[in-house]
Structure formats: structure tokens, C-alpha cells
Amino acid sequence: MLISFLSIVAYAQTGKISGVISDKKTGETLIGVTVKIKGTTKGVSTDVDGRYSLQAMASGKYTLEFSYVGYQTKEISDVEVKAPAVTSLNVILNEANGQNLQEVVVRASFKQESINSLYASQKNSAVISDGVSSDQIKKSPDRNTSDVLKRVSGATIQDNKFVVIRGLGDRYNTATLDGSSLPSTEPNRKAFSFDIVPSNLVDNLIVSKTATPDLPADFTGGAIQISTKDIPDKNFISFGVGTGYNTASTFKDFKSGARNATDYFGFDNGDRALPSNFPSRLKIANGITTEQGIAAMKSLSRDWNIYNNTALPTQNYQFTIGRVKEFKNENKLGALFSLTYRNSQTINNDVIRDYVNFDYHDNIYRFSTNLGALANFAYSFGKNKITFKNIYNRAYDDSYLERNGFNSDRGRDIKFYAFDLLQKSLFKSTIEGNHAIGESSSKINWSLSYANILNDQPDQKKISYQRNPQDAGTDQYRYVASTGTLSKENSRLFSKLNEDNYSGGVNYTLPLKMFGQISTFKAGVSSIYRDRTFDARFVGFKANTSAPNADEISTRPISRLYALDAINSGAYTLDDISADGDSYNAHSLTNAGYLMLDNKFGEKSRLVWGLRVEQFNVVLDSKVPSPQTSVDDNYVDFLPSANYTYSLTPKINLRASYYRTLARPEFRELASAAIYDYELLALQQGNPNLKEAKIDNADIRFEFYPQAGQIISISGFYKKFHNAIESFNSDGGSSRIITFINSDKVDVYGVELEFRKSLDFILNTDFMKKTTFYTNLSLIKSKVETNNTGLNLKDTNRPLVGQAPYIINAGLQHSFLEDKLNFNVLYNRVGRKLNVAGGVLFPAIWEAPRNVVDLQLALKVIKNRGEIKFNANDILNNRITQYYDNDLDKKYDIARGDETISSYKPGVNFSLAFSYNF
The missing domain is CATH 2.40.170.20 (TonB-dependent receptor, beta-barrel domain)
Structure with missing residues (x-):
């Protein structure tokens, strides 16, 4: 019993390293990338979303190795874990060229890779678009999605909830939530009230100003795509209370x-309903x-x-x-x-x-x-x-x-x-x-x-x-x-x-x-x-x-x-x-x-x-x-x-x-x-x-x-x-x-x-x-x-x-x-x-x-x-x-x-x- 209790306490005092691995040129996430802690046998593979999570990491600095068939192997040093927090590290991999694929190893520090991955996410969109990531939302005091949208280029919020993009009225925009179209929340207009989605549950938000074939076609100003979080990095409970004048x-x-x-x-x-009779x-x-x-x-x-x-x-x-x-x-x-x-x-x-x-x-x-x-x-x-x-x-x-x-x-x-x-x-x-x-x-x-x-x-x-x-x-x-x-x-x-x-x-x-x-x-x-x-x-x-x-x-x-x-x-x-x-x-x-x-x-x-x-x-x-x-x-x-x-x-x-x-x-x-x-x-x-x-x-x-x-x-x-x-x-x-x-x-x-x-x-x-x-x-x-x-x-x-x-x-x-x-x-x-x-x-x-x-x-x-x-x-x-x-x-x-x-x-x-x- 004591051993079990001590093991739980020890686990609670460890941290995690997690992130997403993607292709440098396209931004596509990569499935099945091997992620290892250098010098150990501990490792995991990325899932269908390109995500990985290294569990039960003691506080300290580590070097991580990322390898994938057809891509250059990458080593990231100075990845610091501060238990019980989660260290976020998103990584980009380059497609390998030449015959000696396995001999190419790219080395970078944690800080360098964090900057590189942010560059890649900005540059790799297939369309002309603007977006806000969950990391950026964390650093802002935004309460809901309409507040987040205020930070997007060319977007304006009306009545604290309706979005206007490129000066076009809300009827010329479309919105999706978690991949499916959002119906209008208004009885007399085509508009969605964006203040209903709390910002702390948004994983990312992208406003596409040009179209690709996989996007719904009924927009001209912008297509607002909201993805909410599903699997959290760790267990948590949060509450908030506020008042306004x-x-x-x-x-x-x-x-x-x-x-x-x-x-x-x-x-x-x-009491105000029309009686049934x-x-x-x-x-x-x-x-x-x-x-x-x-x-x-x-x-x-x-x-x-x-x-x-x-x-x-x-x-x-x-x-x-x-x-x-x-x-x-x-x-x-x-x-x-x-x-x-x-x-x-x-x-x-x-x-x-x-x-x-x-x-x-x-x-x-x-x-x-x-x-x-x-x-x-x-x-x-x-x-x-x-x-x-x-x-x-x-x-x-x-x-x-x-x-x-x-x-x-x-x-x-x-x-x-x-x-x-x-x-x-x-x-x-x-x-x-x-x-x-x-x-x-x-x-x-x-x-x-x-x-x-x-x-x-x-x-x-x-x-x-x-x-x-x-x-x-x-x-x-x-x-x-x-x-x-x-x-x-x-x-x-x-x-x-x-x-x-x-x-x-x-x-x-x-x-x-x-x-x-x-x-x-x-x-x-x-x-x-x-x-x-x-x-x-x-x-x-x-x-x-x-x-x-x-x-x-x-x-x-x-x-x-x-x-x-x-x-x-x-x-x-x-x-x-x-x-x-x-x-x-x-x-x-x-x-x-x-x-x-x-x-x-x-x-x-x-x-x-x-x-x-x-x-x-x-x-x-x-x-x-x-x-x-x-x-x-x-x-x-x-x-x-x-x-x-x-x-x-x-x-x-x-x-x-x-x-x-x-x-x-x-x-x-x-x-x-x-x-x-x-x-x-x-x-x-x-x-x-x-x-x-x-x-x-x-x-x-x-x-x-x-x-x-x-x-x-x-x-x-x-x-x-x-x-x-x-x-x-x-x-x-x-x-x-x-x-x-x-x-x-x-x-x-x-x-x-x-x-x-x-x-x-x-x-x-x-x-x-x-x-x-x-x-x-x-x-x-x-x-x-x-x-x-x-x-x-x-x-x-x-x-x-x-x-x-x-x-x-x-x-x-x-x-x-x-x-x-x-x-x-x-x-x-x-x-x-x-x-x-x-x-x-x-x-x-x-x-x-x-x-x-x-x-x-x-x-x-x-x-x-x-x-x-x-x-x-x-x-x-x-x-x-x-x-x-x-x-x-x-x-x-x-x-x-x-x-x-x-x-x-x-x-x-x-x-x-x-x-x-x-």
C-alpha cells in the first residue's frame, strides 16, 4: 500500500513533453514519427494527428531525437522539464534528399526549434489566411472566440459577437466548428454568434480568405474554422468569476x-406561451x-x-x-x-x-x-x-x-x-x-x-x-x-x-x-x-x-x-x-x-x-x-x-x-x-x-x-x-x-x-x-x-x-x-x-x-x-x-x-x- 502511494506521489511530481510534428514545406502533420530521449530506450510514436507525449519525465534538461522514413533525423537539445508542468515542443522535419538518408542528422536547440515551428505554421498555409493558436490565446486575456477574432487581420467584431471580414457583411462569411458547418444562430440573418465558445477551449482558429476545394463554398469574405480541444495535456480543473460595470x-x-x-x-x-387550446x-x-x-x-x-x-x-x-x-x-x-x-x-x-x-x-x-x-x-x-x-x-x-x-x-x-x-x-x-x-x-x-x-x-x-x-x-x-x-x-x-x-x-x-x-x-x-x-x-x-x-x-x-x-x-x-x-x-x-x-x-x-x-x-x-x-x-x-x-x-x-x-x-x-x-x-x-x-x-x-x-x-x-x-x-x-x-x-x-x-x-x-x-x-x-x-x-x-x-x-x-x-x-x-x-x-x-x-x-x-x-x-x-x-x-x-x-x-x-x- 505504501509503495503504491509513493509511486503515485512520484508520478505526480513528474512532467511531460508533448507537441505536434509536421512537414516543413506543407505543414501536414506526420504519422508514426519515432520520438526518443537520447541515451535511453524511452520513446513513443506520433498518432494520427501527428501528436506525441512523453510521460513521467523528471525535472531536468533532455535531448530528443525525431526520426521518420524519408525525412532527415533531428536532435533537439536543452528541452527542459519542470515538474509537474507540460513542456510544449512542436517540431518540423525536412524531407531527405540524396542517397545517404540515414546519415543526415539536423541539430537544434529547444529555443531554435520553437521559433522554427512557429515560422513553419505561419508560412505553410495553402491559402491566404490568418490564425491564432492555443499558445497565443493562453497569453492573451481574451474570454471568448469573438475576442480572439479581434486579433485577426482584416476581421472586425460587431455587437461583440458577429464577425466582418474584409469589410464584407456577415452573410458573406461561413463558419465551421470541429470540421462541420455551423448553422446561423440568428433568426433573421446569416450570422454566427462567436461569443458562445470560451477561448480557453479553442485549440486553434483559422480565417481562410481564399478557398481550396476542401472548404465549404458559401463564403466570400472568409471561412472561420474553429477547432476545440479534445485530449488535454494533463488533468486540470479551472474556474473563473467576473463582474462588469x-x-x-x-x-x-x-x-x-x-x-x-x-x-x-x-x-x-x-406564462407567456400561447395556450394550447x-x-x-x-x-x-x-x-x-x-x-x-x-x-x-x-x-x-x-x-x-x-x-x-x-x-x-x-x-x-x-x-x-x-x-x-x-x-x-x-x-x-x-x-x-x-x-x-x-x-x-x-x-x-x-x-x-x-x-x-x-x-x-x-x-x-x-x-x-x-x-x-x-x-x-x-x-x-x-x-x-x-x-x-x-x-x-x-x-x-x-x-x-x-x-x-x-x-x-x-x-x-x-x-x-x-x-x-x-x-x-x-x-x-x-x-x-x-x-x-x-x-x-x-x-x-x-x-x-x-x-x-x-x-x-x-x-x-x-x-x-x-x-x-x-x-x-x-x-x-x-x-x-x-x-x-x-x-x-x-x-x-x-x-x-x-x-x-x-x-x-x-x-x-x-x-x-x-x-x-x-x-x-x-x-x-x-x-x-x-x-x-x-x-x-x-x-x-x-x-x-x-x-x-x-x-x-x-x-x-x-x-x-x-x-x-x-x-x-x-x-x-x-x-x-x-x-x-x-x-x-x-x-x-x-x-x-x-x-x-x-x-x-x-x-x-x-x-x-x-x-x-x-x-x-x-x-x-x-x-x-x-x-x-x-x-x-x-x-x-x-x-x-x-x-x-x-x-x-x-x-x-x-x-x-x-x-x-x-x-x-x-x-x-x-x-x-x-x-x-x-x-x-x-x-x-x-x-x-x-x-x-x-x-x-x-x-x-x-x-x-x-x-x-x-x-x-x-x-x-x-x-x-x-x-x-x-x-x-x-x-x-x-x-x-x-x-x-x-x-x-x-x-x-x-x-x-x-x-x-x-x-x-x-x-x-x-x-x-x-x-x-x-x-x-x-x-x-x-x-x-x-x-x-x-x-x-x-x-x-x-x-x-x-x-x-x-x-x-x-x-x-x-x-x-x-x-x-x-x-x-x-x-x-x-x-x-x-x-x-x-x-x-x-x-x-x-x-x-x-x-x-x-x-x-x-x-x-x-x-x-x-x-x-x-x-x-x-x-x-x-x-x-x-x-x-x-x-x-x-x-x-x-x-x-x-x-x-x-x-x-x-x-x-x-x-x-x-x-x-x-
């Missing part, structure tokens, strides 16, 4: 509708009795009270546990579990909406809870690996809006109230296998994935009151509820979206000899099936003006407007104004196959080329189908691509590429469902005639790596869109409907500059060596040509909707106290961009540029096991403004006649967090 919200008066304890856990208690739309249309109508109205929630509280500070909690079991035969079993929780209460004060007939001022109060869970399992055995990865996220946003102002079209003072709850959830589960076959290091990769998306909007309540200013000084000068007619502006909306996604794919990789060099052949097939149901009911209480107490009821405050006595007295009748196309069923099937070759020509040239073929079918039917609301489209697309790299020197690459990609309309963009957006003061409606967009792309890039982890690059790109998908103000009927259109031809061209370098070139001191300046600048020009004059498009020569003319990201990073204290300051500015194209009556909607400055401090404490992080976000607190540029001077200036769609200050966010690893 917003200058516009925290400790301010906070108004809301009814609040339940379950709201804090991200779930409504069910509520009369159907058809039954109401055919006529119901007075008693049935009263019973139905009484079955709905009648709590219209406005509750006053104090906005509490933001709360963040995170718990993660990792476990790994290593067997004597080098097999490994690993598991990771993570739980995250966030609650925030924010206020957008005095949101100005001053345009056309409106002069409104809004206060918006939003109570938000976000829950996240991740469970990853992996088993590595021999040259095989099976992973099972699961992620769940739930977002609960309960909003209350209070509006005051004047409507000049009606000649009335307005008071408007809206209570709105949106519950969103995403569940995704993926099982994946990687298998090495034979002695040639060929590989088969397969995956099966299921995802479910739920968007539930129970009982969105809206009501407007009006008052005639001309009645001032009389008994008639009072606000009267607008209940005489029912419209989507003052009805109660019950909507529910459910979507199931099924996907699978198989990829085969074969190394082979071509042109005297090791090349790689890759082929694969995949399928994605999506099935969505969307139900929407617009119901409401219509005033019975002949009721004896109708006048008294219409002037009641909102808390008593729909009181039980009013319903029982017959002051209201039940009405349902749902339209034929407001609910729909939709499904789509995407089948894809590709062939790809990665060829090397001599020591300096590399060409990755091939063809991807995608077949896409989309079917959409409203619940009351008609030719105007139905969609059944089929496409077959041949998508060639070629990426050429020439290594001018070991530190300089020249790149050129051509590729064809797609942009497909989302279900919501095709559905004729018309939903009133009370913040936009417009209907949002899809277009069943919308077609797929095709984009031809060309890129060139010069990249120079002065030192490991540093880069200077300049890129140029051109994109030609056919049938670009854009949103516009359709206003032929004098009311504004935001819908979608295909623009015939769009040209986009731009230049990107990236610079990341330590400042020791200015002054060669230790302080300057530890200070890094980084910036990326994108200058983009776009031009739209369209002949769709029949759709009331006003601007026939304008920028692409969502395209920013420039993006500036800059930052300064410094490490103090032997990397225990890290300082970051980040700056971002995005040029003014077109959000919605103009119609005949309503002009184009522009978003004004704003300056964003973020400050981050991270201090490691308690023997580097703990970390304290301080963030100050959006320090300048510039206004977020959308407007009509009536004088066409490309500036927001209300003195010159511009009109304000929306303008407010979000407030400065300060947060403090503590995390600890056991």
Missing part, C-alpha cells in the same frame, strides 16, 4: 415587464362566439405592468474540467467539460429616431442571460482517433422599449410600449474519426453531425397611445390607446422557429511522389440537410367602440388597459391578422464532392489546386402555399480554385490565387413572412424570387516574416459578384418594407496591409523586445450595377450593401515581470457603410464610422495558476449612428439635412475577472 446602465433605474426567477437561468416559466386562425376567421372570444382573451397573459428595478453589474462564471488517461500501449482517453454563465442588464438611453415623419426618443432596457456547455471526448489508439464533441448555448433576451415623440404624418404626440422576449438555443453534436492507412501515411477522415436551432418569441406585446397637440388646454388633451384597429404594429406576436441540421462527410488524403517531390492528393464528399419550421401568429384585442365604457377604457394607463373588467364587459373582440405567408416550412439539401492536389515544384514552388462541385436544392412553402410564397430551386455549381506560393527566401512568400465561391439566400430571406420591427419602424420581409449569388475571386500577397511570430504583408484582392444578395427599402406602396434583391453585377477590389513586429528595431533594449506593435489596414472599393428599376431602387451606382470602405485595427502589447503581466490596447475603426439600399421614397441607410478603443490587463498570480484580468471596452463611447445621407456629402450632419434612423451611446464597459487552475 457599464457607465450607461449599471446601478441606473431599470424598467422591465414581469420578471421570474427562471429568467436568470435563461428559461421563461411558460387557443382558437386557431381559421376558427377566428370563421367566427367565434362572444363567450369563446372572452375566454381566449382571458387565457393570455394580462400583466402589462412596468416594473422598476436597479440594473445590476454584469456577472460571468466559468467552470472547466479536463481529464486524460494514458495507457501503456500509448493509447489515450481524454475528456473536457465546460459550463459558462453570463447575465447582463443594459440600457440604451435616449435612442434618437428623427427622420421622415418621426421624431422619437427611445429608452431600451434589455435583460440578458447566456448559458453555455461543452462536452468533448476523444480516444486515440494506434494510428486512429475518435472524437465526440458537443456544444450547447442558450441566449435569453428580454427587452422593454419605451418611446416618446411626435408623428408629423398623423399630427399626434406618441407614446409607444413594447415587451419582447426572444429565447434562442443551439445544440450541436459531432462524432469524427481519423484513421491512418498502411505505411504510406494515407488518412481517412469522416464525421457525422447533428444540430438543432430554436428561436422562441412568446408574446411580443406592443401598444401605442396618441394625443392631439391642438387639444392642449382642453379636456381632450390626453393620450388615447390606439386599439380601434389591429395591425402588426400593435398586435401580439407568438412565433417559434425550429431547425434540425444533419451533416456528414468523408475525406481521403494520400501522400504521393510527383515531380520528384512529396505531394498530396485529397478527395472527399459531404452532405448537409436542413429542415426548418417557422410558425407566427399575430393576435390582438380590438376595441369595441360601441361598448358603454369604451372612452374610459381607451384612456387607461397601460397597466390597466386590458384589465379583466374591460374584457368581461365586452370592450374588446379577439382578432387574428396573420397573413398567408407568415408561417412556413423549409428544407434544403447540399451535396458536395471535391478533388484536390497539393503539388511541390522544386524547393520553392507550391500549387494547391482542384475542383469542388456542389448541388443545392431548397424548398420553401408557406403554411397556406401559393405560387407567390413557394420556392423550389436547384443549382449545380462547378467551383475551381488554385493557390500558388513561391518562397522567395526562407522568410518571404509570394502568393497568388483564383477561386469561385457562392452566397446562398437564407430561408428567412426567401420567406414572404412579414414581421414588424418596432425598432426599425418597418416590416422585414423575404423575397421568394431571390437567387444564388456566384463570386469570382482573385488574390495576390507578399508576406515577410522578420522573426517568429512577426509579419509584414501586403495583399490585393478582386471579387466579381453575379446576383449579389442585398437588402433594400422597398417602398412602392409608401410604407417601408426592408426586403432583399439580387443585384446584377458587383465589383469589389481592395488592399490589405498587415504589420506585427516587436519594437526592438527602434531601440535594441529588453523593454522594446517585449513590446509588440500590430496593425492591419484594409482599403476596399465596391461598385454595384443593377437594372432592377422595377423594384424602386433609387441608386443604380453605389457601394455593395454591408461593404465598409476601410477597416483599421491597431494594437500595442507588452509583457512585464517575466510574462506575468500582459498589457494590450486595441483600436478599431470601420468606415461608413451602407446597411440598406435606398428606395424611391426612403433613401439608403448608412452607418457612421466610430472609434473603438479597448484596454486589457492580465496578471498571473499564485504561482501562475491564477490570473486576474481587467478590461475596459469602448473607452471613447462614440455614438452608434445610422442615418439618411440626404445631402450626399458622405458625412453625418443633421445641420445639413441628414436624418437620424438611430443614434445612441452604448456606454463604457469595465470588467474584472479572476480564474484559477487546479
Whole structure:
């Protein structure tokens, strides 16, 4: 017993050496490389991912030997182990040349090899791309994936979660998680909320700006590929806790509708759901009795009270546990579990909406809870690996809006109230296998994935009151509820979206000899099936003006407007104004196959080329189908691509590429469902005639790596869109409907500059060596040509909707106290961009540029096991403004006649967090 205990203690006091071994030229990981501790018999082989792990290493310095058939043997000295920590050492191997292969031994130190491997990972991408590794994430104070993406060249984060790449809107990006496509987390747009993935569980993140045949084709700006960790290097438990303060919200008066304890856990208690026995739309249309109508109205929630509280500070909690079991035969079993929780209460004060007939001022109060869970399992055995990865996220946003102002079209003072709850959830589960076959290091990769998306909007309540200013000084000068007619502006909306996604794919990789060099052949097939149901009911209480107490009821405050006595007295009748196309069923099937070759020509040239073929079918039917609301489209697309790299020197690459990609309309963009957006003061409606967009792309890039982890690059790109998908103000009927259109031809061209370098070139001191300046600048020009004059498009020569003319990201990073204290300051500015194209009556909607400055401090404490992080976000607190540029001077200036769609200050966010690893 004592011997067993002592052996456990001794094992706990040992460390590990682990890493990944890859080919220097291609970056491909190598399977079956022999790793030995020189002077001993102890050794292991790399698994199907090219990973190795040397266990039970006593503290000290070692020399490691790496050998592989067809490659030069490499010895790495001065590899230091500090028990019980894990020493990370990634290694690159050179292909052997000549006849005396076994006599070539390359020698390097631990520090040299660490730098070499970082160089290789930067240079060896087959495409023009940018990425962030887990090691870089560890050194940053980033909390989630959206924070990590802020550091990627040409990427900008909107609303702290949506990504914009190369100035193109989020609908022109695609995202994959652990090798399978991520569905949109938003009901009305193609976008993924990247703040749901904790940064400490990200193994690596790559943004590909050009395409290869093995990537999904539905992107133009970038393909964001996130890989989460599976088998941890060691057992650990970590927890984090944080709090935040917003200058516009925290400790301010906070108004809301009814609040339940379950709201804090991200779930409504069910009181707001439409009762299961509520009369159907058809039954109401055919006529119901007075008693049935009263019973139905009484079955709905009648709590219209406005509750006053104090906005509490933001709360963040995170718990993660990792476990790994290593067997004597080098097999490994690993598991990771993570739980995250966030609650925030924010206020957008005095949101100005001053345009056309409106002069409104809004206060918006939003109570938000976000829950996240991740469970990853992996088993590595021999040259095989099976992973099972699961992620769940739930977002609960309960909003209350209070509006005051004047409507000049009606000649009335307005008071408007809206209570709105949106519950969103995403569940995704993926099982994946990687298998090495034979002695040639060929590989088969397969995956099966299921995802479910739920968007539930129970009982969105809206009501407007009006008052005639001309009645001032009389008994008639009072606000009267607008209940005489029912419209989507003052009805109660019950909507529910459910979507199931099924996907699978198989990829085969074969190394082979071509042109005297090791090349790689890759082929694969995949399928994605999506099935969505969307139900929407617009119901409401219509005033019975002949009721004896109708006048008294219409002037009641909102808390008593729909009181039980009013319903029982017959002051209201039940009405349902749902339209034929407001609910729909939709499904789509995407089948894809590709062939790809990665060829090397001599020591300096590399060409990755091939063809991807995608077949896409989309079917959409409203619940009351008609030719105007139905969609059944089929496409077959041949998508060639070629990426050429020439290594001018070991530190300089020249790149050129051509590729064809797609942009497909989302279900919501095709559905004729018309939903009133009370913040936009417009209907949002899809277009069943919308077609797929095709984009031809060309890129060139010069990249120079002065030192490991540093880069200077300049890129140029051109994109030609056919049938670009854009949103516009359709206003032929004098009311504004935001819908979608295909623009015939769009040209986009731009230049990107990236610079990341330590400042020791200015002054060669230790302080300057530890200070890094980084910036990326994108200058983009776009031009739209369209002949769709029949759709009331006003601007026939304008920028692409969502395209920013420039993006500036800059930052300064410094490490103090032997990397225990890290300082970051980040700056971002995005040029003014077109959000919605103009119609005949309503002009184009522009978003004004704003300056964003973020400050981050991270201090490691308690023997580097703990970390304290301080963030100050959006320090300048510039206004977020959308407007009509009536004088066409490309500036927001209300003195010159511009009109304000929306303008407010979000407030400065300060947060403090503590995390600890056991």
C-alpha cells in the first residue's frame, strides 16, 4: 500500500513533453514519427494527428531525437522539464534528399526549434489566411472566440459577437466548428454568434480568405474554422468569476415587464406561451362566439405592468474540467467539460429616431442571460482517433422599449410600449474519426453531425397611445390607446422557429511522389440537410367602440388597459391578422464532392489546386402555399480554385490565387413572412424570387516574416459578384418594407496591409523586445450595377450593401515581470457603410464610422495558476449612428439635412475577472 502511494506521489511530481510534428514545406502533420530521449530506450510514436507525449519525465534538461522514413533525423537539445508542468515542443522535419538518408542528422536547440515551428505554421498555409493558436490565446486575456477574432487581420467584431471580414457583411462569411458547418444562430440573418465558445477551449482558429476545394463554398469574405480541444495535456480543473460595470446602465433605474426567477437561468416559466387550446386562425376567421372570444382573451397573459428595478453589474462564471488517461500501449482517453454563465442588464438611453415623419426618443432596457456547455471526448489508439464533441448555448433576451415623440404624418404626440422576449438555443453534436492507412501515411477522415436551432418569441406585446397637440388646454388633451384597429404594429406576436441540421462527410488524403517531390492528393464528399419550421401568429384585442365604457377604457394607463373588467364587459373582440405567408416550412439539401492536389515544384514552388462541385436544392412553402410564397430551386455549381506560393527566401512568400465561391439566400430571406420591427419602424420581409449569388475571386500577397511570430504583408484582392444578395427599402406602396434583391453585377477590389513586429528595431533594449506593435489596414472599393428599376431602387451606382470602405485595427502589447503581466490596447475603426439600399421614397441607410478603443490587463498570480484580468471596452463611447445621407456629402450632419434612423451611446464597459487552475 505504501509503495503504491509513493509511486503515485512520484508520478505526480513528474512532467511531460508533448507537441505536434509536421512537414516543413506543407505543414501536414506526420504519422508514426519515432520520438526518443537520447541515451535511453524511452520513446513513443506520433498518432494520427501527428501528436506525441512523453510521460513521467523528471525535472531536468533532455535531448530528443525525431526520426521518420524519408525525412532527415533531428536532435533537439536543452528541452527542459519542470515538474509537474507540460513542456510544449512542436517540431518540423525536412524531407531527405540524396542517397545517404540515414546519415543526415539536423541539430537544434529547444529555443531554435520553437521559433522554427512557429515560422513553419505561419508560412505553410495553402491559402491566404490568418490564425491564432492555443499558445497565443493562453497569453492573451481574451474570454471568448469573438475576442480572439479581434486579433485577426482584416476581421472586425460587431455587437461583440458577429464577425466582418474584409469589410464584407456577415452573410458573406461561413463558419465551421470541429470540421462541420455551423448553422446561423440568428433568426433573421446569416450570422454566427462567436461569443458562445470560451477561448480557453479553442485549440486553434483559422480565417481562410481564399478557398481550396476542401472548404465549404458559401463564403466570400472568409471561412472561420474553429477547432476545440479534445485530449488535454494533463488533468486540470479551472474556474473563473467576473463582474462588469457599464457607465450607461449599471446601478441606473431599470424598467422591465414581469420578471421570474427562471429568467436568470435563461428559461421563461411558460406564462407567456400561447395556450394550447387557443382558437386557431381559421376558427377566428370563421367566427367565434362572444363567450369563446372572452375566454381566449382571458387565457393570455394580462400583466402589462412596468416594473422598476436597479440594473445590476454584469456577472460571468466559468467552470472547466479536463481529464486524460494514458495507457501503456500509448493509447489515450481524454475528456473536457465546460459550463459558462453570463447575465447582463443594459440600457440604451435616449435612442434618437428623427427622420421622415418621426421624431422619437427611445429608452431600451434589455435583460440578458447566456448559458453555455461543452462536452468533448476523444480516444486515440494506434494510428486512429475518435472524437465526440458537443456544444450547447442558450441566449435569453428580454427587452422593454419605451418611446416618446411626435408623428408629423398623423399630427399626434406618441407614446409607444413594447415587451419582447426572444429565447434562442443551439445544440450541436459531432462524432469524427481519423484513421491512418498502411505505411504510406494515407488518412481517412469522416464525421457525422447533428444540430438543432430554436428561436422562441412568446408574446411580443406592443401598444401605442396618441394625443392631439391642438387639444392642449382642453379636456381632450390626453393620450388615447390606439386599439380601434389591429395591425402588426400593435398586435401580439407568438412565433417559434425550429431547425434540425444533419451533416456528414468523408475525406481521403494520400501522400504521393510527383515531380520528384512529396505531394498530396485529397478527395472527399459531404452532405448537409436542413429542415426548418417557422410558425407566427399575430393576435390582438380590438376595441369595441360601441361598448358603454369604451372612452374610459381607451384612456387607461397601460397597466390597466386590458384589465379583466374591460374584457368581461365586452370592450374588446379577439382578432387574428396573420397573413398567408407568415408561417412556413423549409428544407434544403447540399451535396458536395471535391478533388484536390497539393503539388511541390522544386524547393520553392507550391500549387494547391482542384475542383469542388456542389448541388443545392431548397424548398420553401408557406403554411397556406401559393405560387407567390413557394420556392423550389436547384443549382449545380462547378467551383475551381488554385493557390500558388513561391518562397522567395526562407522568410518571404509570394502568393497568388483564383477561386469561385457562392452566397446562398437564407430561408428567412426567401420567406414572404412579414414581421414588424418596432425598432426599425418597418416590416422585414423575404423575397421568394431571390437567387444564388456566384463570386469570382482573385488574390495576390507578399508576406515577410522578420522573426517568429512577426509579419509584414501586403495583399490585393478582386471579387466579381453575379446576383449579389442585398437588402433594400422597398417602398412602392409608401410604407417601408426592408426586403432583399439580387443585384446584377458587383465589383469589389481592395488592399490589405498587415504589420506585427516587436519594437526592438527602434531601440535594441529588453523593454522594446517585449513590446509588440500590430496593425492591419484594409482599403476596399465596391461598385454595384443593377437594372432592377422595377423594384424602386433609387441608386443604380453605389457601394455593395454591408461593404465598409476601410477597416483599421491597431494594437500595442507588452509583457512585464517575466510574462506575468500582459498589457494590450486595441483600436478599431470601420468606415461608413451602407446597411440598406435606398428606395424611391426612403433613401439608403448608412452607418457612421466610430472609434473603438479597448484596454486589457492580465496578471498571473499564485504561482501562475491564477490570473486576474481587467478590461475596459469602448473607452471613447462614440455614438452608434445610422442615418439618411440626404445631402450626399458622405458625412453625418443633421445641420445639413441628414436624418437620424438611430443614434445612441452604448456606454463604457469595465470588467474584472479572476480564474484559477487546479
